[in-house]
Amino acid sequence: MDLTSxxxxxxxxxxxxxxYRNPHTQDVANVQAAAVVxxxxxxxxxxxxxxxxxxxxTNETAVYKTEEEANQAYQYYYGDYRGEWNDGSFYS
Structure with a gap:
């Protein structure tokens, strides 16, 4: 069976x-590989x-064929928190 989305x-x-959102820390999301089964x-x-x-x-699930596509979408929706937060001011 196929699903077209x-x-x-x-x-x-x-x-x-x-x-994928961390179930223990909802404000943390990562790009994660998943198997279609x-x-x-x-x-x-x-x-x-x-x-x-x-x-x-489902058609409501954001699924990407490649890790590169997923990372680009992540950057678009969430920005690069490493670039924004890693300027030293967050940890000072």
Whole structure:
């Protein structure tokens, strides 16, 4: 089964990239690799498998085919916190 999302088609077995928020620190997000898999909880549907958890793969999920695309989108949406925060003033 494939899922087409915003002109992209996904198949079980692919590795894609998503933004993942730390469940313990919600204001921290990272680009993370995830596997596209057959959803064991919803036969006939695809899911993202990330950190031993299945997440629904829907048209509302921001999924990127390459790590570079995901990093560019991350920079667009979140900015480079390393550049903004690492000027020494944050840690002083």
């Amino acid at each position: 915003e002109n992209q088609s996904y198949q079980a077995g692919e590795i894609v990239y998503v933004f 057959n959803n064991p909880e919803q036969p006939g549907e695809l899911a993202l498998f990330l950190y031993e958890t299945y997440y629904p793969l």
